[in-house]
Amino acid sequence: MTSTPLNHERISTRPYVWTGLSLLTAVMFIWPIQGTIALRNALLFSALVWVVVGIRRLPRGARWPVEVPRVVWWVFGLLTVWMLIQVFGWALAPDKVLDEIRGRWLLNLIVFFIGVSAARLLPNHRQTLLRLLFAVLAVNVWFIVVVDLIHWLQHGELMRRFGGLEGTDFFSWTGAAPDKANYLTNMYLALLFAEIIMKRLGRQGLLGLGYPLIALLFAGGLFSSYIEDMRNGTVLLGLMTLLSIGVLISQSPPARRQRELIVAALVGILGIGFVGYTLSHQQRWKTLIATVPIALDTAHNREWLTGGLPKFPNGQTVDVSNYQRIAWAKEGLHVIWRYPLGVGFQGQAFGYGVDAIYHTDLARGNHSHSGILDFTDGVGLPGLVLWLIFIGTLFRRAWTGVSRHRLAAAAALGMVVFDYFTRSLVDSIMRDHMWEMFMFMSGLLLTWSVLEQQTQPAASGQA
Numbered sequence: 001m002t003s004t005p006l007n008h009e010r011i012s013t014r015p016y017v018w019t020g021l022s023l024l025t026a027v028m029f030i031w032p033i034q035g036t037i038a039l040r041n042a043l044l045f046s047a048l049v050w051v052v053v054g055i056r057r058l059p060r061g062a063r064w065p066v067e068v069p070r071v072v073w074w075v076f077g078l079l080t081v082w083m084l085i086q087v088f089g090w091a092l093a094p095d096k097v098l099d100e101i102r103g104r105w106l107l108n109l110i111v112f113f114i115g116v117s118a119a120r121l122l123p124n125h126r127q128t129l130l131r132l133l134f135a136v137l138a139v140n141v142w143f144i145v146v147v148d149l150i151h152w153l154q155h156g157e158l159m160r161r162f163g164g165l166e167g168t169d170f171f172s173w174t175g176a177a178p179d180k181a182n183y184l185t186n187m188y189l190a191l192l193f194a195e196i197i198m199k200r201l202g203r204q205g206l207l208g209l210g211y212p213l214i215a216l217l218f219a220g221g222l223f224s225s226y227i228e229d230m231r232n233g234t235v236l237l238g239l240m241t242l243l244s245i246g247v248l249i250s251q252s253p254p255a256r257r258q259r260e261l262i263v264a265a266l267v268g269i270l271g272i273g274f275v276g277y278t279l280s281h282q283q284r285w286k287t288l289i290a291t292v293p294i295a296l297d298t299a300h301n302r303e304w305l306t307g308g309l310p311k312f313p314n315g316q317t318v319d320v321s322n323y324q325r326i327a328w329a330k331e332g333l334h335v336i337w338r339y340p341l342g343v344g345f346q347g348q349a350f351g352y353g354v355d356a357i358y359h360t361d362l363a364r365g366n367h368s369h370s371g372i373l374d375f376t377d378g379v380g381l382p383g384l385v386l387w388l389i390f391i392g393t394l395f396r397r398a399w400t401g402v403s404r405h406r407l408a409a410a411a412a413l414g415m416v417v418f419d420y421f422t423r424s425l426v427d428s429i430m431r432d433h434m435w436e437m438f439m440f441m442s443g444l445l446l447t448w449s450v451l452e453q454q455t456q457p458a459a460s461g462q463a
Contacts, residue, residue: 028136028137032183067119067447086342092352225237291326341381348364
């Protein structure tokens with residue numbers, strides 16, 4: 001299906017283009033910074049107005065927005081209806097669920113629509129937009145690198161667990177909000193992985209970088225990841241390395257496959273070596289195995305609910321992250337078992353479910369530290385299936401775009417989706433700005449890749 005070209009003079013005027021680029025770049029910069037919700041919402045509202053203006057300027061007959069697979073809109077529609085059915089049916093806190101549908105879920109849909117629209121309304125400036133968004137991510141990453149190097153020069157040691165611009169007091173050296181900073185670092189690295197994949201396949205990446213600059217930027221990302229010291233982010237970095245190697249080996253022409261195997265081996269040694277070194281120096285790993293049986297025995301060791309930490313037989317206190325994550329994961333699954341239709345969509349669905357099961361009010365406001373578990377506790381198994389259909393659609397479009405057409409936007413889409421979905425299994429990132437950033441990026445890259453698939457011939461088997 002082909003839609004009307006959008007290289008239309010009324011949406012290609014310089015003021016309109018630069019307004020859109022400025023707004024979307026500003027939103028990307030503001031998103032993760034704490035205490036900026038009002039400014040963030042104002043920028044998103046302005047971006048939505050920009051989209052509406054652009055739609056009204058489209059030529060008659062332009063179809064909107066046919067590029068997004070129809071199943072995506074069906075998933076969003078059915079999920080919204082399902083959440084409302086929960087509100088008027090069995091939700092444990094219907095008023096709160098209704099508020100979160102309005103303030104969280106519908107906002108995510110609007111942000112996804114803004115991303116879709118940006119790809120449609122900036123037909124000649126998509127790459128400029130992506131480079132600006134990457135530059136914002138790079139500012140966050142390199143701010144952490146530079147500040148930590150200054151700290152090293154002043155104090156003779158590197159900071160760890162430092163959150164940079166995402167903290168509330170980022171010049172205090174105390175290391176605030178490394179989880180938020182690490183999410184940005186991983187998205188930054190995901191886009192660099194996509195750039196490497198396209199260059200090794202003989203195509204131009206979205207960022208248009210040469211190997212020396214890619215190497216420098218990648219080194220900064222690795223250093224930033226080391227400083228942030230987030231275990232799950234480090235593991236995900238290893239998984240992204242393995243995924244990139246798999247894509248390169250499977251997509252390289254037979255004549256170049258041996259060369260790519262050598263390159264992949266070198267990348268694997270460097271990437272997995274970095275991950276192994278980082279993880280081996282994290283104290284939490286050394287007691288993880290011994291913590292598992294204690295954390296899984298949630299009936300007798302109830303500190304996961306009442307507060308405090310249990311101890312090992314030798315009297316040593318368990319690591320808080322190891323213990324709580326395992327115990328909360330088990331209890332998150334328990335909530336799904338007891339409430340397979342969900343307790344109602346909300347960020348604290350885990351806490352409401354736990355309180356309902358154990359007849360307490362001790363877990364109110366808690367989450368399980370797994371985005372997928374939190375989401376499923378809220379929307380139940382039917383909602384989880386719909387979300388997985390959405391994620392699967394993104395992956396399928398990304399794979400088709402790379403394998404058949406060698407599209408850089410598809411490679412970036414695949415890496416961003418893999419980064420977010422895999423991280424959501426072990427971190428509670430299906431909330432707040434992290435979810436919004438993913439929805440925006442996935443909408444932008446999905447539409448971009450589908451638009452290019454309509455105009456480019458199949459390139460399967462080419463270098």
